[in-house]
Every structure is written in structure tokens, then in C-alpha cells.
Amino acid sequence: MRVNNEYDGVRLPSETPSIRVPEPGATLEELMERYQRADESAVRELIQRVSPILLRFFRYQGAVRDQAEDLVQDTWLRIHRVRHTYRPDEPLLPWLFVIARRSRIDHFRRNLRAIRHEVSSSGLPDTAAPASPSLPSTLPALMSALPAAQREVVVMLKAEDMSIEEVARATGLTVGAVKQKAHRAYRKLRELLEASPQGPARNARAD
Amino acid sequence: MDCDGFQKALAARDRTTNAISPLMREHIIGCAACRDLLTLLTAGEVEFGKPSPALIEAVTARVLADLRPVAPIRPASHFAVAFAIIFCAVTAAGLLLFRPLGILLMDRWQASLILFAIVVCTSATIVSLARQAVPARLHVFAPDRVVAAIPVGLALLLLVFLPVIPAADFWKRAAVCAGVGLGLAMPAGAASFAVLQRGAVMSARLAGCTAGLLAGLVGFTVLEIHCPILEPLHAMTSHAGVLVVAMMVGALATVRK
Numbered sequence: 001m002r003v004n005n006e007y008d009g010v011r012l013p014s015e016t017p018s019i020r021v022p023e024p025g026a027t028l029e030e031l032m033e034r035y036q037r038a039d040e041s042a043v044r045e046l047i048q049r050v051s052p053i054l055l056r057f058f059r060y061q062g063a064v065r066d067q068a069e070d071l072v073q074d075t076w077l078r079i080h081r082v083r084h085t086y087r088p089d090e091p092l093l094p095w096l097f098v099i100a101r102r103s104r105i106d107h108f109r110r111n112l113r114a115i116r117h118e119v120s121s122s123g124l125p126d127t128a129a130p131a132s133p134s135l136p137s138t139l140p141a142l143m144s145a146l147p148a149a150q151r152e153v154v155v156m157l158k159a160e161d162m163s164i165e166e167v168a169r170a171t172g173l174t175v176g177a178v179k180q181k182a183h184r185a186y187r188k189l190r191e192l193l194e195a196s197p198q199g200p201a202r203n204a205r206a207d
Numbered sequence: 208m209d210c211d212g213f214q215k216a217l218a219a220r221d222r223t224t225n226a227i228s229p230l231m232r233e234h235i236i237g238c239a240a241c242r243d244l245l246t247l248l249t250a251g252e253v254e255f256g257k258p259s260p261a262l263i264e265a266v267t268a269r270v271l272a273d274l275r276p277v278a279p280i281r282p283a284s285h286f287a288v289a290f291a292i293i294f295c296a297v298t299a300a301g302l303l304l305f306r307p308l309g310i311l312l313m314d315r316w317q318a319s320l321i322l323f324a325i326v327v328c329t330s331a332t333i334v335s336l337a338r339q340a341v342p343a344r345l346h347v348f349a350p351d352r353v354v355a356a357i358p359v360g361l362a363l364l365l366l367v368f369l370p371v372i373p374a375a376d377f378w379k380r381a382a383v384c385a386g387v388g389l390g391l392a393m394p395a396g397a398a399s400f401a402v403l404q405r406g407a408v409m410s411a412r413l414a415g416c417t418a419g420l421l422a423g424l425v426g427f428t429v430l431e432i433h434c435p436i437l438e439p440l441h442a443m444t445s446h447a448g449v450l451v452v453a454m455m456v457g458a459l460a461t462v463r464k
Contacts (some may be wrong), residue, residue, distance in 0.1 A: 036276065036277050036278075036279060037276050038274045038275050038276040038277075040271060040274065043267070043270055043271060043274060044267055047263060047266055047267050047270065048263065051257075051258040051262070051263060051266070052257050052258060055255060055256075055257070055258050056255050059255040060255075065256075069259060069262050072258055072262060072266075073262060073265065073266055076266045076269070076270065077266075077269065080269070080270050080273065082342075082407050083277055084277035084278060084279055084280055084407075085279075085280045085341065085342050085406075085407035086279065086280075086342075087279055087280065087282060087341065088279055090343065091343075094343040095342055095343040098409055099342070102409055138247075138250075139247055139248070139250065142247070154248075157221055158248050158249075161222045162221070162222070163221045163222055163223050164219075164221045165345060167221075168345055168346070169343040169344065169345050170343060172346060172350070172409070172410070173346070173349065174346055174347065174349055175345075177349060179215075179218045179219050180218075182217075182218035183214055183215050183217075183218035185218075186214040186217055186218055186244060186248075187211070187214050189244055189247065189248075190210070190214065190241065190243075190244045193240060193243045193244060193247065194240045194243075
């Protein structure tokens with residue numbers, strides 16, 4: 001439960017630590033172990049519970065709905081192929097995101113090759129779209145301005161509520177490198193918030 | 208606490224720690240920008256909708272069509288032991304073939320330092336490679352830094368701690384040593400790759416490069432212990448050169464997946 005605090009007339013955001021609310025029934029890790037033993041009911045439940053997580057990850061990375069669904073499907077095919085590489089008693093989310101990241105990187109490289117081929121065929125210059133002059137101040141919108149590596153770290157830490165160690169496992173970085181990327185991302189987000197016309201708590205003063 | 212300090216402190220926190228400390232709280236009372244940042248990050252889940260039923264059905268059908276039990280991959284420690292055995296076995300075979308002449312010509316400090324450096328570098332390489340073989344392992348050292356730092360570090364060690372004595376037939380002797388080193392690196396590399404095939408590397412080129420480094424360390428170790436030419440340019444070119452060539456071969460060997 002989140003509680004808003006006030007101090008000296010200024011409403012402060014929540015201080016309570018984020019708590020993952022456990023879903024009823026088996027944990028994702030238990031379902032994955034049963035999946036490795038070819039339990040059909042575990043497969044069905046795991047796909048139902050994990051697919052929204054994967055979709056959210058890809059949407060945060062900037063994929064539109066159709067692309068994100070394609071990536072979810074591709075990721076599941078990879079998960080199925082390498083399901084033996086999950087170690088029981090280890091957290092599942094880092095392992096899932098290792099595969100999801102691989103899926104996204106390979107998809108990006110394929111698209112880049114296709115775009116380069118199109119550009120070289122058409123003779124058009126390869127220019128990036130201009131940045132929007134005024135960004136809305138929501139997390140997904142602001143995160144589009146971050147480099148992909150920083151965006152991934154922030155998504156896993158804040159949207160997926162993973163620990164720093166879990167993020168390090170998922171990204172192949174060290175714990176120190178995760179903190180460094182998070183720090184740079186927060187600095188950039190703060191600059192973007194300052195530049196945006198209205199921050200989320202700019203006028204949050206109690207009367 | 209300034210804004211940079213606040214952002215650093217925030218970056219060090221996750222779901223296992225409290226969101227803000229008293230110092231951070233004090234800062235955001237006076238800083239609207241940092242307060243906005245914290246509000247943004249703790250604002251709660253953004254709803255992107257659920258995957259379509261058609262997607263769920265398609266994925267479920269594909270997975271169930273090919274569902275059979277699988278045995279989980281071995282832990283990273285088993286891979287580490289396998290790589291250590293490969294290193295020790297091929298190095299021992301090399302030292303049986305080529306007598307330890309060089310190490311006997313070094314003074315105690317040179318010998319201790321070089322052997323210590325070899326042990327440290329080999330251990331770091333084995334741990335890095337074993338963790339790359341199993342997905343979602345925690346890396347203590349970034350794997351790309353391991354493959355960059357070890358050859359450079361060993362080359363600098365040789366430059367600093369061996370006396371510069373110009374020798375005749377520089378390139379001829381360097382070629383002989385490189386040939387010996389690479390000849391030993393090849394079986395070690397092949398064995399390491401065979402072990403890696405039982406794992407599941409996510410970055411094939413980096414894992415190949417690291418396996419090449421381990422193979423190169425076999426050659427480097429035998430050369431350092433055997434070679435009586437205690438001259439830094441010779442050692443950097445041929446002994447440390449074996450590391451670089453082995454890493455390149457390892458990286459290229461994985462391009463064809």
C-alpha cells in the first residue's frame with residue numbers, strides 16, 4: 001500500500017519499499033520446473049502469466065503493439081528451445097529477460113539490415129527523426145529518449161520490480177555497472193523532466 | 208546531499224531496500240526536479256494491455272506440439288571444473304614435452320610474480336567462461352573487460368619485470384615460440400569449445416574469444432616456464448602474442464553458428 005507523506009506543505013512520493021504481491025498458486029519458478037518435466041498445465045499457466053511481462057518489456061523498449069507481439073512469440077519459441085538452460089532454484093525473471101533481450105537484439109539487427117538495404121536502394125539519406133519538442137512526463141514517453149541499455153535497466157528495476165542483482169544477471173553486467181547505468185538514466189530523466197512544461201509533482205503542494 | 212548524490216543513492220536502491228533514506232528525503236523537500244523524478248519512478252505500473260488471445264493460443268499450440276521432458280543444464284561450477292581440468296592437463300602435457308628451463312633462470316621474485324599472475328589470470332578467465340556458459344549468471348568482472356585486460360596486463364608485466372637484452376635472430380626465435388604456444392593452444396581450445404557446446408552462451412563471439420584466451424593461456428604458461436629467453440620484447444611478441452592470436456581464432460570460430 002502506498003502512503004503519501006507531507007512535510008512542510010510539500011507532498012512527498014511514497015517511501016514504502018516496493019513489494020511484489022505474490023500471485024496465488026504456484027510461483028513462476030515452480031511452473032518453469034514443471035515445464036521442464038513436460039507438465040502441460042504448467043506450460044499453459046506459465047504462458048498466460050509470463051506473456052504480459054514480455055509484452056510490457058518490449059513495449060517499454062519502443063515496440064508498437066504488433067512488433068511487440070511478434071517479439072513475444074519469437075521469445076517463447078526461443079524459451080522452448082533453451083528451456084533446459086534454466087537452473088531450478090534460481091530466479092526466473094533474469095533468465096527470461098536474457099532470452100527476451102537476445103530476441104530483441106536479433107530483431108533489431110534484422111530490421112537494421114532491411115532498412116539499410118531499403119535506404120541504399122532508394123538513395124534516401126539516412127536521417128533520424130527529430131526529437132519531439134515537448135515530451136509528455138510519463139515514464140514510457142520519457143524513456144524513449146534514453147539509450148537502449150539504460151532503458152532496459154530502468155524498465156527491469158522499476159517496471160518489473162527486479163533487484164539490482166537480478167538486473168545484473170539479466171543483462172550480463174556487473175552490479176556496479178547496473179548502478180552506473182541507472183544513475184545515468186535517472187540523471188537524463190531528471191533533465192527531461194526539468195525541460196518538460198509540467199512535471200508529475202511540480203505543483204503538489206498541500207493547501 | 209546534492210542532486211547527483213540523490214540520483215546515485217536512488218540508483219543503488221531496488222525492491223530489497225527502502226525507496227529513500229532520511230538524507231534523500233531532506234533533499235527532495237527542497238528540490239522539485241528530484242521530487243518529480245522520484246514520483247515518476249514510483250508512479251505505479253503503466254498498463255500496456257494484455258497479449259491477444261490469438262497470440263497466446265498460437266504460442267501454446269507450438270509449445271505443446273513439441274513438449275517433452277528435458278534435464279536442466281549443469282551448474283556453472285561444473286563448467287569451471289571442466290575448464291580447469293583442460294587447462295591443467297594440456298599445460299602438464301606441454302611441460303612434459305618442453306622442460307622448465309626458463310623458470311629456473313628467473314630469480315625468485317620474477318618466478319613468483321609471473322606464476323602468481325598466471326594463476327590469477329587463468330582463474331578469472333575460467334570463472335568468466337563458466338558463467339558465460341550458463342545464462343543469467345552474475346558476473347563479478349565484465350567478460351569483455353576480462354578478455355581486454357588480461358593480455359594487456361600480462362604484456363605489461365613482462366615489459367616491467369624482465370630485463371631488456373637484445374637477442375640475435377629475434378623473429379626466428381619468436382616464430383618458434385609462437386608455434387609451440389599455438390600448438391598447445393589448439394587442443395586446449397578444441398576441448399574448451401566442446402565443453403561450451405554443452406552450455407548455452409548468449410554472446411557467442413565473446414564466449415569464443417574467452418575460450419580462445421583460456422587456450423592461449425595454456426601456451427603462454429608453458430612458454431613462460433620453458434623458454435630460456437628472458438627478454439620482454441621476445442616474450443611480448445611470441446608468448447603474449449599467442450594469447451592474442453588464440454582469442455582472435457576463438458572469436459572467428461563462433462561467427463559461423
